[in-house]
Amino acid sequence: MTSHQAGFRTVSPRMFLTIGRAVALPFRRVSVLTALVLFLLLVVAAVATLSLGRLGIPLADLTGAVTGGAEGSHAFVLERLRGPRLVVAMGTGAALGLSGALFQSVTRNPLGSPDVIGLASGAGAGAAITALMFPDTVPVALGALLGAVLAMVLVYVSTGTGFRNPARLVIAGIGVAAIGTAVTQYVVYAMERDRAAVLTAYVNGSLSARSWDDATTIWLVLLIVAPLTALIARRLDIGEMGDDIAGALGSEPRNTKTIAIVLAIVLSAGAVGVAGPIAFISLTAPQIAKRITRVSGPHLLLSALTGALLLVIADLCAQQLPLFENLPVGIYTMAIGGVYLGWLLAREWRRGVL
Amino acid sequence: MATTTHAPPSGAGASRAGTARRVYSLVIAVVVLVLAVLASVMFGSRTTSFSDVLHVLAGTADPNVTTIVESRYPRTALGVLAGLCLAVAGTLMQGVTRNPLADPGLLGINAGASASIVAATAFLGASGSTDTMWWALPGALIAGLLVHAIGSAGSGSGLVRLVLAGAVLSAVLMAFIQAVTLSRPQVFDSYRYWVVGALGGRDFDVFLSVLPFAVVGLVMAAVLGPGLNTLALGDSTAASLGANPALVRAGGLLSATLLSAAATAAVGPIAFVGLAVPHVVRALVGVDFRVQILFSALAGPALLLLADVVGRVVMRPQELMVGVVTAFIGAPALLIAVRRMRGNA
Numbered sequence: 001m002t003s004h005q006a007g008f009r010t011v012s013p014r015m016f017l018t019i020g021r022a023v024a025l026p027f028r029r030v031s032v033l034t035a036l037v038l039f040l041l042l043v044v045a046a047v048a049t050l051s052l053g054r055l056g057i058p059l060a061d062l063t064g065a066v067t068g069g070a071e072g073s074h075a076f077v078l079e080r081l082r083g084p085r086l087v088v089a090m091g092t093g094a095a096l097g098l099s100g101a102l103f104q105s106v107t108r109n110p111l112g113s114p115d116v117i118g119l120a121s122g123a124g125a126g127a128a129i130t131a132l133m134f135p136d137t138v139p140v141a142l143g144a145l146l147g148a149v150l151a152m153v154l155v156y157v158s159t160g161t162g163f164r165n166p167a168r169l170v171i172a173g174i175g176v177a178a179i180g181t182a183v184t185q186y187v188v189y190a191m192e193r194d195r196a197a198v199l200t201a202y203v204n205g206s207l208s209a210r211s212w213d214d215a216t217t218i219w220l221v222l223l224i225v226a227p228l229t230a231l232i233a234r235r236l237d238i239g240e241m242g243d244d245i246a247g248a249l250g251s252e253p254r255n256t257k258t259i260a261i262v263l264a265i266v267l268s269a270g271a272v273g274v275a276g277p278i279a280f281i282s283l284t285a286p287q288i289a290k291r292i293t294r295v296s297g298p299h300l301l302l303s304a305l306t307g308a309l310l311l312v313i314a315d316l317c318a319q320q321l322p323l324f325e326n327l328p329v330g331i332y333t334m335a336i337g338g339v340y341l342g343w344l345l346a347r348e349w350r351r352g353v354l
Numbered sequence: 355m356a357t358t359t360h361a362p363p364s365g366a367g368a369s370r371a372g373t374a375r376r377v378y379s380l381v382i383a384v385v386v387l388v389l390a391v392l393a394s395v396m397f398g399s400r401t402t403s404f405s406d407v408l409h410v411l412a413g414t415a416d417p418n419v420t421t422i423v424e425s426r427y428p429r430t431a432l433g434v435l436a437g438l439c440l441a442v443a444g445t446l447m448q449g450v451t452r453n454p455l456a457d458p459g460l461l462g463i464n465a466g467a468s469a470s471i472v473a474a475t476a477f478l479g480a481s482g483s484t485d486t487m488w489w490a491l492p493g494a495l496i497a498g499l500l501v502h503a504i505g506s507a508g509s510g511s512g513l514v515r516l517v518l519a520g521a522v523l524s525a526v527l528m529a530f531i532q533a534v535t536l537s538r539p540q541v542f543d544s545y546r547y548w549v550v551g552a553l554g555g556r557d558f559d560v561f562l563s564v565l566p567f568a569v570v571g572l573v574m575a576a577v578l579g580p581g582l583n584t585l586a587l588g589d590s591t592a593a594s595l596g597a598n599p600a601l602v603r604a605g606g607l608l609s610a611t612l613l614s615a616a617a618t619a620a621v622g623p624i625a626f627v628g629l630a631v632p633h634v635v636r637a638l639v640g641v642d643f644r645v646q647i648l649f650s651a652l653a654g655p656a657l658l659l660l661a662d663v664v665g666r667v668v669m670r671p672q673e674l675m676v677g678v679v680t681a682f683i684g685a686p687a688l689l690i691a692v693r694r695m696r697g698n699a
Contacts, residue, residue, distance in 0.1 A: 176689070182681030186550060186678045193539060193542070331533050335529035335530070335533075338528075
């Protein structure tokens, strides 16, 4: 179940991008190429988000609109309706992908992602309690944030070994998730129907009606945390070889792990704060990144890009698929992520890893 | 949840508790169950006394009190049935899979029942608790069998694997459930009252309709007891003793799925009763499955009824649903169990 399977070939030599003595970012040519491709895909998805559908800005006008010449309905769509939503989707997806990459690198386990071990459920419970007890005084997002952090603390404490043992992690996650779900279900039961429906939509993770404030929040979190993860990137890379080797090479695996987990929780909590608990992005993004490049290492940048791409595509589905109207984006990520998780497990079982 | 690392039972005779101790335990279990039933008819938004209950049973109480006490009969009966089903199902599943985490709630049965009910309410116009109950059964059965098929495919059987298969199926079904309920307010309304898991607000019809499934499941469980004991010795030993491991395993899973589907259909998804009761029972009476099944059938109803009584009393005059109470009792127990796990489990 460890992430650095023997099957990953080294396809191109590893290089380090060094800035002074403190920063050394490991990278390979294949990673750089992948990053470029992902970025291009992200641009395509963004253009599609802005231009598809009834209110979409036609491709011909798009460049002008984005560079500042938007007028009338185009201005409304770009500045109120879809613009902020798109920017929030990118930031949230990137934050979730990066958070998942950090978690999975530390736990060396694809299932050691915050959304598998109860973070989403805790956030949901926090949001539900806030909505029930302090409906007008405390923002729901703050409740979700506190709930997410509390759930992670509970998991950490109850495993007794931190986040290292995968079996314990999954079981403790199930326990914490059960409490969170029970709380949320009770609140949804106790509220009147319309407010309960709004709460349910939030608890699934939604990007509808996001403002530029939300966009600022999540990108601020990213801008602060991303450089810090760059600082520990090399030590994480070494850490994936195992604690003993990492220790012998002179790094402090425990400290690195603690820092990485704290950063990952900050990222996840930020994402929960602006968009609610969106399922499965932090689980799938790092795994996809790993499978595209087929090299070892924590893949921080690639995971962030993949996460952003996944969430923008999921949100595009949420906005444009005619099957259901206005579903929260979290339902799409849950469906896609569930299928992906099943495929992932089937693969690992065939190889007898799990 | 007293024993946490579930070492494979080392044979029926090896760690047999003394007969006297079993008799005491049996008496205690019966007394606790009787007390739980009494508590369930006594407590509520309006508490009645023990003598009131006796008068009602004798037919000499005042009509108001009689109405109040009698209104608690259906939920008590449902509590007994559901608790019994869940606990026995948990014992069977843990015996068959040798997985101390096997619980209907974790294995996709709840999600299957929910998805089926939501689909029936949304697309086929089902409504009311009796109507939807019939739809919960096939959904629960299909989901349960599917998870077992996925989880036991290939070689070996991991502890995490079955649970993950359940999580995958649950995630996909949840996405479907949320998509339907959020786009149809009526469906959302009936779903949120069902999914929380409650004993109240259901009549005897629900009890009577699931009863046959429960009885079939229970009879199968009773028949399978000796087979499960030999299964615990390992497949090859079991085969040489004349048992058919594959048959016992299939029968056990079918019986467990029937039982938990019946319980879920009747009262909604209730977590942790099927997980916790077998652990407690195993710690008390040892590893003989015939004894375990008997004690689970006594302890399960007692636990569920007491949880329901707690739910009625803590937030008076409002009620906390039994599903919420069991989660709040069971989840911390699970977390403590994880802390005390040894090795990589």
